[in-house]
Amino acid sequence: MELFSIDPALLDWSRAQFALTACYHWLFVPLTLGLSVIMATMETIYYVKKDEFWKRAAQFWMKLFGINFAIGVATGIILEFEFGTNWSNYSWFVGDIFGAPLAIEGIVAFFMEATFIAVMFFGWNKVSRGFHLSSTWLTGIGATLSAWWILVANSWMQHPVGMEFNPDTVRNEMMDFFAVAFSPVAVVKFFHSVLSGWMTGAFFVIGVCGWYLLRKRNVEFALKSIKVAAAVGVIGTVGVMATGDASGIDAARLQPMKLAAAEGLENGGNGAPFSVVPGIEVPKVLSILATHDPEGYVPGINDLLYGYTTPDGVHHPSAEEKIKNGKMALAAFKTYRDNREKDPAAAAAARKVLDDNIAYFGYGYLDSPKDLVPPVGLVYWSFRVMVGLGSALVLLLVLVIWFNYKKRLQDITWMHWLCILGVPAVYLAGQAGWIVAEVGRQPWAIQDLLPLNAAISSLSVGQVATTCLVFLVLFTILLVAEIRIMLKAIQKGPELDDNAHVANHVAAKVNASGAETSSASAETTEKA
Secondary structure, X not given: OOOOOOOHHHHHHHHHHHHHHHHHHHHHHHHHHHHHXXXXXXXXXXXXXXXXXHHHHHHHHHHHHHHHHHHHHHHHHHHHHHHHHOOHHHHHHXXXXXXXXXXXXXXXXXXXXXXXXXXXXXXXXXXXXXXXXXXXHHHHHHHHHHHHHHHHHHHHHHOOOOEEEEOOOOEEEEOOHHHHHOOHHHHHHHHHHHHHHHHHHHHHHHHHHHHHHHOOOOHHHHHHHHHHHHHHHHHHHHHHHHHHHXXXXXXXXXXXXXXXXXXXOOOOEXXXXXXXXXXEEEOOXXXXXXXXXXXXXXXXXXXXXXXXXXXXXXXXXXXXXXXXXXXXXXXXHXXXXXXXXXXXXXXXXXXXXXXXXXXHHHHHHOOOHHHHOOOHHHXXXXXXXXXXXXXXXHHHHHHHHHHHHOOOHHHOHHHHHHHHHHHHHHHHHHHHHHHHHHHOOOOEEEOOOEEHHHXXXXXXXXXXXXXXXXXXXXXXXXXXXXXXXHHHHHHXXXXXXXXXXXXXXXXXXXXXXHHHHHHHHHHHHHHO
């Protein structure tokens, strides 16, 4: 696998384009995952109670789901194409493995969504209530399965397993599909990402309903929708915290540089402190988060660069040693390729050297140990934005549930504003989380296996810069269009059953008349 001369600007533009597409795509995915559960739950209540109110409520949130889903598909397709256009060396090197989950996602999950979403939107009064309910749930399950296979692919990039390098084809080949598909890292990332989507959907619904309460509109609809969204939000929040803890353990074990960068930890040790912000530390908390042991050893950036030995005597080589072994592996690989036919003995000897150093193959493409350090400031502050906003959202959810239980939520204006502000907050927390996950593992396209400078396509800077700017304009237009359409749908509000409005109006008149009659009778009695 030859490494052509890399223009740093080409690498920067390629990374920027992929980051741009991924960030825009993740604006739509979590809302799809969250709203699918909320609207299906509402339709289930309608199916059980046969109350038209819940049918109308489900239809309203389905409308917003559909708007969001359509835009999300467009960005997702472009994101997958970029692996072939901008990262062709990556696609060649691991396409046998990485392509499998993406193919399954497209063939099974996406077609499942596409099939049942049509019934969900156009099948009202055309299919039985049970079949329609099944279609709604299957649409959400299809979206979740789609997320599963995409996150399997992403998790494999974080922790490559189930494969073996074939020097004859210069490709990594899948040896164990189940190891790839059901890696513990993939399972944790799946639940963490999907449940964060449930949080996003919950706070989106709470925010929209907060606006209705602020405007004194659709009050009953808003309060009942908040109850369903809050229930989904509680499950999502608890799940995100649990899987976040598991993610920290995985990072400490498999991606220690990411953890060190997220903490700004230069020098590690036993009983490592947690940095709240620069200058404020909580003793031993990082060790607890990373090892579940207050005295657990956590390596810092310098330890990882210059080598270290853990208290139990395990030596970890320095970055310089890894790079040296990586270059030895690359040289052996070239020797093997050159001598496969003309000198089998030399090829066999080179193959042994390659096999002995294959764990460091990717390090051979790096020039300096400093290349292994990701942008510490960006990762450090993104982690604090994620945790800080996540904690604030937990508090907001508790307040929403409490005031709604006390039947006071509709009367507290400042809570309405907090509900509205929860919408941008949950999106910022999600984006910050992905920055930690993806920027934190730089310079690797695949952790410890393939760095970005060996994964890139041979393109001109102008080509990538132009398409990046085109995508920026295109995605921004799509995002603005989606927001405008959604705001119009929200402003219009749910199409509640007219009969229900009439019944409520009559009931209000009757109650008012009864109150007036009672008042008049009381006044007459008093005069008498």
